[in-house]
Amino acid sequence: MTSNTTRNLRAASLWGVIVLAFALVPVLSTSSYHTNLACHILIWSLFAVSFNMLWGVTGMLSLGQALYYGLGAYSVGLMVNYLGSQWYLPAMGVGLLAAALLALLLGMLVIRVGGVYFTMLTLAFGQLAWQITFKWYDFTGGDDGIQGIIPPGILENGTAYYYFVLTVVILSIWVLKRMAFSPFGLVLRCVQQNPDRVRFLGRRVRRNQLRIYVISAFFTALAGGLMAGVDGSIHTDMLFWTTSGEVILMTVLGGINQFFGPFVGAAVIILIEDLVGARTEYWSLIIGIIIMVIVLVFPKGLVGEAARVRSLMARAGLGRRA
Amino acid sequence: MTPILQLDSVDKAFGGLKVTSHVSFSVMPGEISAIIGPNGAGKTTLFNQITGHLLSDAGAIYFKGENIVGRPPQQIVARGVGRAFQIASIFPDETVLDNVRVACLSKLGQTRKFWRSVLDYRQATDDAHGILASLGLDAQAHRKAFELAHGDQKLLDIGIALALKPTLLLLDEPTAGMSPEERHQMRVLIKKLWKEFELTLVFIEHDMDMVFGIAQVVRVLQQGALLAEGTPEQIRANKQVITAYLGEDF
Numbered sequence: 423m424t425s426n427t428t429r430n431l432r433a434a435s436l437w438g439v440i441v442l443a444f445a446l447v448p449v450l451s452t453s454s455y456h457t458n459l460a461c462h463i464l465i466w467s468l469f470a471v472s473f474n475m476l477w478g479v480t481g482m483l484s485l486g487q488a489l490y491y492g493l494g495a496y497s498v499g500l501m502v503n504y505l506g507s508q509w510y511l512p513a514m515g516v517g518l519l520a521a522a523l524l525a526l527l528l529g530m531l532v533i534r535v536g537g538v539y540f541t542m543l544t545l546a547f548g549q550l551a552w553q554i555t556f557k558w559y560d561f562t563g564g565d566d567g568i569q570g571i572i573p574p575g576i577l578e579n580g581t582a583y584y585y586f587v588l589t590v591v592i593l594s595i596w597v598l599k600r601m602a603f604s605p606f607g608l609v610l611r612c613v614q615q616n617p618d619r620v621r622f623l624g625r626r627v628r629r630n631q632l633r634i635y636v637i638s639a640f641f642t643a644l645a646g647g648l649m650a651g652v653d654g655s656i657h658t659d660m661l662f663w664t665t666s667g668e669v670i671l672m673t674v675l676g677g678i679n680q681f682f683g684p685f686v687g688a689a690v691i692i693l694i695e696d697l698v699g700a701r702t703e704y705w706s707l708i709i710g711i712i713i714m715v716i717v718l719v720f721p722k723g724l725v726g727e728a729a730r731v732r733s734l735m736a737r738a739g740l741g742r743r744a
Numbered sequence: 745m746t747p748i749l750q751l752d753s754v755d756k757a758f759g760g761l762k763v764t765s766h767v768s769f770s771v772m773p774g775e776i777s778a779i780i781g782p783n784g785a786g787k788t789t790l791f792n793q794i795t796g797h798l799l800s801d802a803g804a805i806y807f808k809g810e811n812i813v814g815r816p817p818q819q820i821v822a823r824g825v826g827r828a829f830q831i832a833s834i835f836p837d838e839t840v841l842d843n844v845r846v847a848c849l850s851k852l853g854q855t856r857k858f859w860r861s862v863l864d865y866r867q868a869t870d871d872a873h874g875i876l877a878s879l880g881l882d883a884q885a886h887r888k889a890f891e892l893a894h895g896d897q898k899l900l901d902i903g904i905a906l907a908l909k910p911t912l913l914l915l916d917e918p919t920a921g922m923s924p925e926e927r928h929q930m931r932v933l934i935k936k937l938w939k940e941f942e943l944t945l946v947f948i949e950h951d952m953d954m955v956f957g958i959a960q961v962v963r964v965l966q967q968g969a970l971l972a973e974g975t976p977e978q979i980r981a982n983k984q985v986i987t988a989y990l991g992e993d994f
Binding site: 601605606607609618624679 | 816835859861
């Protein structure tokens with residue numbers, strides 16, 4: 423019992439340090455550039471963590487999460503563009519609702535097929551949404567994207583918006599973390615490991631897959647909606663399959679079997695992109711090599727390998743005492 | 745007394761191959777019985793038909809008086825049919841405790857809860873510990889299931905089934921792949937569980953010590969059909985069974 427409490431305290435304090443570090447970014451740095459970077463990390467982290475509930479936890483590899491990310495962003499972008507800035511927050515709500523509804527409908531279609539067919543269908547629907555957004559110039563602005571998305575009231579201030587993002591992301595990740603370690607989360611992990619046995623527990627496999635598909639889409643749309651206000655502009659690239667690919671990369675890099683893996687993965691990729699991108703125009707080549715090396719050296723992801731080292735050290739410590 | 749499980753002329757064919765044909769028998773509540781027969785006799789297929797894994801082509805399967813043919817596994821499980829598999833069907837990356845706890849949560853209807861940690865569900869956790877204690881797996885509760893020895897994984901599979909508090913438990917070759925020593929322990933344990941959990945128990949087995957040691961009724965399947973049914977003594981003396989399966993020197 424005591425060791426449990428200690429572990430909980432240690433986890434909570436680590437979590438506290440991370441939140442504090444993000445909270446201090448605007449205080450310690452006068453450059454809005456750093457705040458903007460931290461903002462990107464936070465939003466991509468939410469995207470990656472909610473994606474990992476689908477993939478790492480439940481075993482459903484979607485290549486179409488950009489659809490919901492884009493839906494969240496374009497709900498905000500379009501409504502602010504056509505109706506005005508005061509619609510910013512309601513538009514986020516609309517985006518969340520739309521994402522949940524669309525995920526429910528699409529989910530009923532794509533979850534019927536398993537494995538690689540699921541992956542391909544999510545990719546197909548994602549690309550379809552990208553094509554529509556790209557071609558429907560009159561409504562969506564097509565390749566030009568949407569500019570001048572100004573958050574309302576006090577949120578127009580970059581620092582205020584940053585704290586808004588921080589609060590929403592931390593709360594969302596906290597909710598997802600509770601979910602991951604709840605009975606529902608346990609059932610999702612069981613669905614990945616042995617769906618047949620789950621049926622013999624008297625539980626419906628597809629129903630649980632649909633639930634997490636909708637939940638993941640919801641939080642992905644939330645990340646998209648938040649992103650709309652960070653740079654004040656959105657672009658069809660948010661819906662392109664490479665966006666779905668990038669979130670997979672972040673998740674793999676951090677470790678798919680660790681709840682906070684995708685969080686760390688997102689931070690590392692964005693920092694690498696930022697550092698390398700500032701120095702060379704061949705940044706994508708360099709990033710590719712760095713990521714390949716990391717994945718080869720740390721097959722369980724950064725957080726996964728850290729956890730392995732920690733458990734090895736703990737075992738060695740136990741051995742000494744005995 | 746009315747049977748708890750009644751098969752009425754049950755058929756299953758894969759293409760032209762008849763795997764089970766016109767199988768009829770009744771299982772009484774509280775009975776412990778064995779199904780034996782050569783490989784390919786249709787024993788596991790019969791289990792799959794009872795649990796809804798396979799849809800029967802013809803015939804009826806009554807459980808507690810209700811025809812369950814056409815119902816999906818989760819509904820049949822909910823009515824009280826439990827099952828352990830020939831190859832242990834467990835959740836390898838979860839702890840031993842969580843393997844059983846998830847089944848306890850399912851029985852208590854708590855698998856949709858998404859807010860509190862699984863650790864906070866006392867009832868399910870206590871139930872799971874109780875089952876692990878009955879199986880002698882409590883010392884390994886916090887190990888990952890894939891780390892268990894083969895025999896313990898099979899026990900865990902039974903534990904998951906027991907957690908659902910079945911009235912009828914089907915065990916598919918509980919001693920398959922075990923050493924003689926392990927087989928003996930399993931035999932003792934199954935008899936203990938049968939009494940402790942007040943089960944109706946049907947098991948498929950090739951281990952004749954187990955079949956003739958603990959079964960009250962033995963049913964013999966051959967080429968998908970029920971060849972014989974009776975007490976161990978009757979089966980042992982049955983000429984047809986000796987020719988088809990047991991062999992002269994049994």
